Amino acid sequence: MKQRFDAIILGAGQAGPPLAGRLTQAGWKVALVERKLFGGTCVNVGCTPTKALVASAHAAHLARRGGDFGVVSSGPVRMDMAAVKARKDKIVAKSRNGVEGWLRKMEGCTVFTGTASFTAANEVRVGEEFLEADHIFVNVGARPFVPPAKEMPGTDSVPFLTSSTILELDELPKHLVVVGGSYIGLEFAQMYRRFGAEVTVVERKDRLVPHEDEDVSAAVLDVLEAEGIQVRLDACCIALSKRGDEVVVGVECVAGHPEVVGSHVLLGIGRVPNTDDLGLAHAGVTTDEHGFIVVDDQLRTNVPGIWAMGDCNGRGAFTHTSYNDFEIVAANLLDADPRRVSDRIQVHALYIDPPLAQIGMTEAEVRASGKPALMGTRPMTKVGRAVEKGETKGFMKVLVDAETKMILGASILGTGGDEAIHCILTAMYARQPASLIQRSVHIHPTVAELIPTVFGDLKPMS
Structure with a gap:
């Protein structure tokens, strides 16, 4: 018909x-x-x-x-x-x-x-x-992307979870091994660690969230390790196997044991x-x-x-x-x-706690472009609202074109950062210079009130 x-x-x-x-x-x-x-x-x-x-x-x-x-x-x-x-x-x-x-x-x-x-x-x-x-x-x-067995041995014979199937779990894994140290994997890693599981993250690259700036990756690593999450970087030749009721994730890293043994393994390596x-x-x-x-x-x-x-x-x-x-x-x-x-301006967030929000160009992209640029940073320890909440992990970073004074991008890793960053994003869409935000008066005490201060302390990128 x-x-x-x-x-x-x-x-x-x-x-x-x-x-x-x-x-x-x-x-x-x-x-x-x-x-x-x-x-x-x-x-x-x-x-x-x-x-x-x-x-x-x-x-x-x-x-x-x-x-x-x-x-x-x-x-x-x-x-x-x-x-x-x-x-x-x-x-x-x-x-x-x-x-x-x-x-x-x-x-x-x-x-x-x-x-x-x-x-x-x-x-x-x-x-x-x-x-x-x-x-x-x-x-x-x-x-979710599942590598074929020729790329990751064991995916054809060893039980594993994906970002979809893990949502059906109604029990707590004893030890969750997360393969993939980016947005999908890290949210589940911190989540299950807070639920009470032992958690290990295995990442092929030499740092977590490798698409972000290196200082962001280092800060994210600090957040996760402070909560007891084990992280294995530079993990090549990843393979899955069974050992009784346990799952073995074989890795070849620069350092550390060549195996991670867990009760469950989550593949969080893209879509x-x-x-x-x-x-x-x-x-x-x-x-x-x-x-x-x-x-x-x-x-x-x-x-x-x-x-x-x-x-x-x-x-x-x-x-x-x-x-x-x-x-x-x-x-x-x-x-x-x-x-x-x-x-549209490229924007995204990573919902670990504290969250990471990134808009526009990263520092690495600005440096690669050759643009003369200014940068301002502030640790969350300087944000009164974060101190009062007892959540001072992370930092703010803003990037500005040194010649036009237009905002190129920003990253906020910190409590409320996923919401506060939108004032910067709106200025970018309005094609307004950094001085607009620098001269704005934000409500105290909020996370966003420190954003004008960051723009007021811009320095040439070295």
């Missing part, structure tokens, strides 16, 4: 549902296809569940630190992991059901459940249904796009060597009438970039507003 629509949206992640809303409001007849869980990665296996677990871990951490604040408790802190999971599941279900309910009640939108596959440039198949439209929007997301079963070749859509759909600055593929949004296009692997993809597509299609991917 063939049905005709004005638009087909593949995937109910962060970009798909709001686009369906805009298109139907404009009078379009829309088909939306979702193969599994409404809400996509963020709602089901990404931001929503992980940040719910981070909140539980933070509560446990504060409970253990009660004595630092004059709080007297009786007995050691104990985790009820079934209750932790139940709380997370309840939050996820509410978000997921909200998205699905909205779509199914949306006038002008027909929801199909199943796996979609292109049969032509303007047609997809879902089960026995054939859907046809002149506008097709691919929003299929990504999934791959869900494009391999879309039949893109039948539509003539181009992908890169990693399977990401190639798009232009307005998210159009090489085939007229087909767009790609969200994690599957390789232009950002975050909820905020996915939603912005929707805004760009809708603005161009419906508002005659030529918005572009290149208009």
Whole structure:
């Protein structure tokens, strides 16, 4: 059976549902296809569940630190992991059901459940249904990357967890070995350490979060080691094996034992796009060597009438970039507003505690560019709000063009930094010089009040 629509949206992640809303409001007849869980990665296996677990871990951490604040408790802190999971599941279900309910009640939108596959440039198949439209929007997301056994021996025979399957645990691992020392792995590492597990992080590079500046990596390492997390760097030739009920992670490091033995192992080493079963070749859509759909600055593929949004296009692997993809597509299609991917400033956060937020260029990128630049820094020990909260790990760093005085980038590793950094980001979008923030008066006592001080103490980068 063939049905005709004005638009087909593949995937109910962060970009798909709001686009369906805009298109139907404009009078379009829309088909939306979702193969599994409404809400996509963020709602089901990404931001929503992980940040719910981070909140539980933070509560446990504060409970253990009660004595630092004059709080007297009786007995050691104990985790009820079934209750932790139940709380997370309840939050996820509410978000997921909200998205699905909205779509199914949306006038002008027909929801199909199943796996979609292109049969032509303007047609997809879902089960026995054939859907046809002149506008097709691919929003299929990504999934955890699992190396083949030839690259990481043991992945074909040893049980392991991914960032998705670990969310189903309702028990506390005795010793969690996390393979991958970047954003995904480190959030789970600190989380489970605070739940009470022994945790070891194994990272192939010579430092954690290697895409960040070296001082940021060093500070993150300090945060994690202070909580008792073991870190193995320069870990090449990683392999998995079984020893009774335990999992052995074999490593070749510059120093340390060649094996890490744990009860569970988590592979947190990146994600791959869900494009391999879309039949893109039948539509003539181009992908890169990693399977990401190639798009232009307005998210159009090489085939007229087909767009790609969200994690599957390789232009950002975050909820905020996915939603912005929707805004760009809708603005161009419906508002005659030529918005572009290149208009946005690169921003991301790492939700360990304290969180790390980074916007614009890193120090390493500024140095590599050859731009004459100014830099200002402040340790969180100088932030009154951080001292009062007893959370003084980390620092602030801002980077400014020495000639134009425009802000190039900033990093904040510290309590509240993921929120405070947005005042800098707004100034960057407004194309205002550093003096705007330097002369601003922020509320005391807040983390953000030290940001004008940092800009007031800029010095040439050596």
